Amino acid sequence: MLVHHLFKSDTSGKVIRPEWTQLHFPLFYFYDILHGLRVVTALGFGGDERTKDARDLLLSKRLSDGTWLMEATYLRALRRNFVKEEKTGQWHSVQEEGVDLSNVYQSAGKTVEVPSIYASLGEVGKPNPWVTLNALRALKGRD
Numbered sequence: 001m002l003v004h005h006l007f008k009s010d011t012s013g014k015v016i017r018p019e020w021t022q023l024h025f026p027l028f029y030f031y032d033i034l035h036g037l038r039v040v041t042a043l044g045f046g047g048d049e050r051t052k053d054a055r056d057l058l059l060s061k062r063l064s065d066g067t068w069l070m071e072a073t074y075l076r077a078l079r080r081n082f083v084k085e086e087k088t089g090q091w092h093s094v095q096e097e098g099v100d101l102s103n104v105y106q107s108a109g110k111t112v113e114v115p116s117i118y119a120s121l122g123e124v125g126k127p128n129p130w131v132t133l134n135a136l137r138a139l140k141g142r143d
Helices: 033-042 049-060 116-121 129-140
Strands: 080-084 091-095 104-107 110-113
Touching: 033 049, 033 129, 049 129
Parallel strands: none
Antiparallel strands: 080 091, 104 110
């Protein structure tokens, strides 16, 4: 991660994936600079010079009131959901290409709603307490 300054090519210095420079919540199993900074900070490398570009980018996104926006979410990137069979009580995965799980998921004639907790996590483009908390955690290990 450090060889790539958390988001750049080690050969060209260009951004590997532009979406990595956006601040997301929730992350699920995806990646962005905020997550990368949290990981390297937790490992004791928050002050490493190779994190400077990512730290500077994160700091440039801080609002005047000290918070950060949720710039994007990966909710629409999910392609599966888990459902519990009413008759057997067993859980299984349902999956279908091209279905937007941020609204409703349909599989085999059944409709599965995405848990309402996701709506309470904040809106894209607005200050977000979870992104702000994670940004503060990521910057903590700088000194």
